[in-house]
Amino acid sequence: MLKLYYSPGACALASHIALEEAGADYEIQAVNLRAGEQKTPEFLAINPAGSTPALMTDRGPLTQNLVIMGYVAQTYPEANLAPNDDSYAFGRMQAFNGYLASSVHPAMGQLLYAGLEGEARDAALKLTLAKLGVVEDSLLGSPWAMGADYTVADGYLSVFTRWARQAGILDGTRFARLNDHLDRVQVRPAVQRVLAAEGLQAV
Ligand SMILES: N[C@@H](CCC(=O)N[C@@H](CS)C(=O)NCC(=O)O)C(=O)O
The missing domain is CATH 1.20.1050.10 (Glutathione S-transferase Yfyf (Class Pi); Chain A, domain 2)
Structure with missing residues (x-):
């Protein structure tokens, strides 16, 4: 299942909205930026840039909102979240x-x-x-x-x-x-x- 690493109200909200609009099967994992959880070895193994969002897929992680949103739009074309055929x-x-x-x-x-x-x-x-x-x-x-x-x-x-x-x-x-x-x-x-x-x- 897809897993979105996010911090409440931060920019990962965009990827979270895309997943929800798509009707995707996903789970969310909060990363406490104030506590520095984005710089832990565990999280850096997912996103070496040490920032959220990151989306764990069955093929590995994806980072950057615009990449994650493009991936979601193309993975769930029936949700019509992007002009996938143009x-x-x-x-x-x-x-x-x-x-x-x-x-x-x-x-x-x-x-x-x-x-x-x-x-x-x-x-x-x-x-x-x-x-x-x-x-x-x-x-x-x-x-x-x-x-x-x-x-x-x-x-x-x-x-x-x-x-x-x-x-x-x-x-x-x-x-x-x-x-x-x-x-x-x-x-x-x-x-x-x-x-x-x-x-x-x-x-
Ligand atoms: N261009 C990146 C920006 C990612 C980014 O800067 N995320 C912020 C939250 S809005 C973050 O995790 N900052 C924590 C840090 O850099 O330590 C994207 O769109 O994914």
Whole structure:
């Protein structure tokens, strides 16, 4: 059975949502990041990078949200979580996910979790808002991230808009579309089940 290593509310929420939306048979294993469990020899044997998520499959581990989400979408095509039969559209979805992974996540990680103060924090805030602005103004489709159909990209985006709303930086006017999108993702039954499983509330 698939086993997802996650930390409640952290970015692995995206992979967790994908598994639940897919109707996959899986189990979850919490990794306490504050206690440093991601750096234990046992966990480093699964993900040498010492970060969550990791998904243990029958062929070994997979890491990186966008990889795990792509794997889930392709393993459960009947769930229609990605344009699996259109490699260009699949690439566009992974480009969206890649932007979240390589631009939005690092900027927000610095802002929210690096303990910055003063000018350094101001700079991190400005960078985060600029990265989210690209999604709001250009990348985000309607009603879902990639257009007509819900994909794994929607669950992934909701991780960061959730953090932004919790931090009070997802302004309703500047980020009207991102706010609407987060509301739409959070009412999905699979997402509600995942939030409950991680001990979280909708924000
Ligand atoms: N690009 C990676 C980022 C993974 C990542 O940074 N995970 C964080 C939680 S959001 C983590 O486990 N941090 C613990 C650490 O680095 O010590 C992915 O999407 O899987």
